[in-house]
Amino acid sequence: MKTCVAIRHVAFEDLGSFQAPLEAAGYSIRYAEAGLDDLGALDDSAVDLLVVLGGPIGAYEDDNYPFLGPELRLIEARLRAGRPIIGICLGAQLMARALGARVYPNNGIKEIGWSALELTGAGRASSLAVLDGVPVLHWHGDTFDLPDGATLLASTSVTRNQAFSWGKAALGLQFHVEATGAGLERWFIGHASEIGGVPGLSVPGLRADTARYAAGLESVAPRVLAAFLSGMM
Template identity: 60%
Template sequence: MKTCAAISHVAFEDLDCLAPVPAARGFGVTMLDAPTADLTGLDPLAADLWVVLGGPIGVYDEADYPFLTTEISLLKARLAADRPTLGICLGAQLMARALGARVYPNPNGKELGWAPLTLTEAGRNSTMAAIDGLAVLHWHGDTFDLPRGAQGLASTPATANQAFSWGLKGLGLQFHVEASQISLERWFVGHAGEIAATPQTSVSQLRQQTAAHAPRMEAAGAVMLGRWLDQVCV
C-alpha cells in the first residue's frame, strides 16, 4: 500500500474533504501532530506522499515552537529528493522557507475570506485549472517570496505568490482547498480571536461566504488534488 503522511499543526485543520482522494488511490494515510510528535525520528523520504497542513503560527516563530526547525529541515531533504509534497497555507510557507525563500507578514495585510485567484499561464496549464475562476478560502497574514527555481502559479491583488510548483513533485498553496463547509464551523470557533481582530470580518460574514462558495470548491479541490496525485504519484 502507498503511504501518505499528513502533518497537522492544529487538530481542526486536517485533510477534511480531500481525505477521500488519496484513499481512493490506495494510500494509507497517517496523521502526524507536529507539536507533539517526535519529528526528529521521522524519515523524510519514507512516505510516498506528504501533505503539510495549515496553522495559526508563523514559520519564523521557531523560538516559541522549536518543532518548526525540525519540520523545515525534513522538508528541505524531501524537496531536494523531489518526493511528492503538498503544502497548504502554513505548509506552503514552510516549503518556501525550506527552499531558501523569505517568509514574512504580508505588508498588504491579512486575507481572510473567500475570493478567486488569478492564475499564471503555468497555473492555467497545471492541475490548478480545475479551480480557475472559483473563489477559494484565504486565511493568512503571512506571505513568502517565490523560491528561486520555483514556478509561480497564482496570485491575488494582496498576495503575489499564492501558489508555486517545485521540481516535478512539489506544490505549495497559500490558500485552502481542503476545508469543507461543515468543518469550517470548527475554524470559526478555533480562530474566534483572529476573526474578531480582523477589521470588517465577522463569523456571520464568513459563514455566508462559505455557504455560497464552499460546495463548489469541495468538488473542484478534490478534482485538482486527484489530477495532481495522478501526475506525481505514479
C-alpha cells in the same frame, strides 16, 4: 498500500476534502502532530506523499515553536530528494523557507475569506486549472518570496505568491483548497480571536460566504489532487 503522512499543527485544520480521494486512491493516511510527535524521527523514505497543513503561527517563529527546526529539515530533505509533497498555507510557507525564500508578514494585511485566484499561464496548465474562476478560502497574514527555481501558478490582488510548483513533485498553496463547509465551523471557533481582530470580518459573514462557495470548492478540490498525483508519476 501507499502511505500519506499529513503534518497537522492544530487539530481542526486537517486534510478536509483531500481525505476521501486519497483513501480512494489507495493511500493509508496518518497524521503527525507538530509539537507532540518527533518529526525528526519520521522515516521520510517510507512516506509516499507528505502533506504539510496550515496553522496560526509564523514559519519563522523558531524560538516560540522549536519543532519548526526538525519540520523544516524534513521538508528540505524531501524537496531535495524530489519526493512528493503538498504544502497548504503554513505548509507552503515552510516549503518556501526550506527552499531559501523569505517568509514575512504581508504588510499587516489579513487575507481571510473567499475569492477566486488569478492563474498564471503555468497555473492554467497545472493541476490548479480546474480552480479557474472558483472562489477558494484564504486565511493568512503572512506571505513569502517565490523560491529560486519555483514556478508561480496563482496570485490574488492581496497576495502575489498564492501557489507555486517546484519540480514535478512539489506544490505549495497559500490558500486552502482542502477546506470544507462543515469543517469550517470548527475554524470559526478555533480562530475566534483572529476573526474578532480584523475590522469588518465576522463569523456570520464568513458563514454566509462559506454557504455560498464551499460546495463549489469541494467539488473541484479532489480533481486538483488527482491531477497533482497523476502529474508527479
